[in-house]
Amino acid sequence: MQFIQTIYTIWQRELIRYWRDKTRIISTLFMPLMFLVIFGAGLSKTLATGNFGVDFVQFMYPGIIAMSVMSVAFFSTISTVWDREFGFLKEILVAPVSRVAVAFGKTLGATTIASIQALILLILAPFIGVTIHFAIVLPLIIFMLLLAFAISGMGLLISSLMKTTESFGLVMQVLIFPLFFVSGAFFPLTAVPSWMRALANVNPLTYGVDAMRQILLGNQVDPTILNNLSLHAIPINALFLLGFSAVMVSAAVWAFNKRA
């Protein structure tokens, strides 16, 4: 009971802080819009002719969701570094509560905020010409949550290893772009060099993009074309994301205990 209450309390604080920070709310609303307008208007005109028999905006859309989920989730986990830098982490670490619960609360907080961002993108989809059938909304949301959770876990691990917000920001910068480019968001990973494939295989974004793409295109595209674009079956993607999250959150708890 205290375990659940701790998760809830930590999670609630993350959300209160989010709602109080007007800049962050505006940027959460604005960033997906920007992505869709730029990618939608710009890239589709130049690349839309598409060699893979799929409309490029449709193809890109899961990648854009993944990209914004990733950046918001990462950015939200910076709160742990802030807490360390400004002393609040001590208040949490001397409390008679489980560190696992603390890590879960933090991860779920970032997950929730990132998912809000993804939901906005989902709502905006029809306006930029992405067709979403009502039936696939739920599976899409499930994968948004799974991806957000996996990335938040990873962010939490990094932030529990970092001392300052500056170093955290630097690591994020270095990580975000490779993760994004080697995720299959821009181009299918079915025909890339094996080293890139190897990187993609440990990239949580790959699995999120892969699953969401299959869900989105499932009833729009010929199955053979879709097969050429896909890497894993949907349940495999879900399992990987869950396993990845478990490893990351456990490592973050370990880092908490070691550093505190």
Place this chain on the structure above:
Amino acid sequence: MNNIIEVKNLTKKFNGLTAVDDVSFEVKKGEIFGFLGPNGAGKSTTINMLSTILSPTEGEAFINKFNVLSQKDEVRKSIGLVFQDPSLDDRLTAEENLRFHAKLYGVPSNEFQKRKQEVLELVDLWDRRDDIVKNFSGGMKRRLEIARGLLHYPAVLFLDEPTIGLDPQTRAHLWDYILRLKREKEMTIFMTTHYMNEAEYCDRIAIIDHGKIVASGTPRELKKQVGGDIIRMSSAQKQKLKRELEERYKKEIKEEDGTLQLEVADGEKFLPRLFNELDTKIDSIELRKPTLDDVFLSLTGRKIREEEASSKDRMREHMRVRGGR
């Protein structure tokens, strides 16, 4: 046995460097116990071990009869902590900070409604409960931290340099609250400080230097170790005065800078007697009581390093401004 804190041969080494060296002491229920020493003497390391943040290298410690190594959660529930550096979430309101704490410490919500008023009124912040902490002054933040530390009704409140970085007026004010806590709640308080004058408020103190306790006792006892009160007089008839003092009180009279000095056990009681009995006219008189500074000086041969502290204070102040975001 009503010892709230018992520490036996506590030692902490960091990479071969001994920060706390074989420290033993007890803190009784309801007293203010002061840990006095310069920066880097091992005060915070001791508090961190007692509050389960650090594990001791050797020795053991009990809080409220719970072992700090094997019963961490019980120990954590038994203590309220006010850290040296601010540890509030300044984007939350005062009440939200308290609620967060109450939930982590498992205070039931109906009980929380009662207690939040009680603790906030104690530190005069009840009217500001809905304000965002960011807008609080340094003194108010400190008071809120004290209120928060009391919320789960701990057996002992730890105050690590509670007045550091505060201006003298705020500092004195904060002490009113700390003493009220002792008076009204019979709270046991363990505090560290490097301000000698603040240690005077403590019931008992331990002086720590280079990780070792060099002396402990009540401030009065410690000052007695240094010697008695010094009475310093000047007179136009200095030699006559000196003879009279020597004959009447059978004490050694020292001459220094043209004044006469004698040491007595109880200066306040001695002065009226002196005025009544003396025949020789005196021009001026000064009573100087030994301070804890003198105690520290006589024990370690050094003055407590105030200058160093003040530069550290400035850095803290800087961090606080940065923390204001």
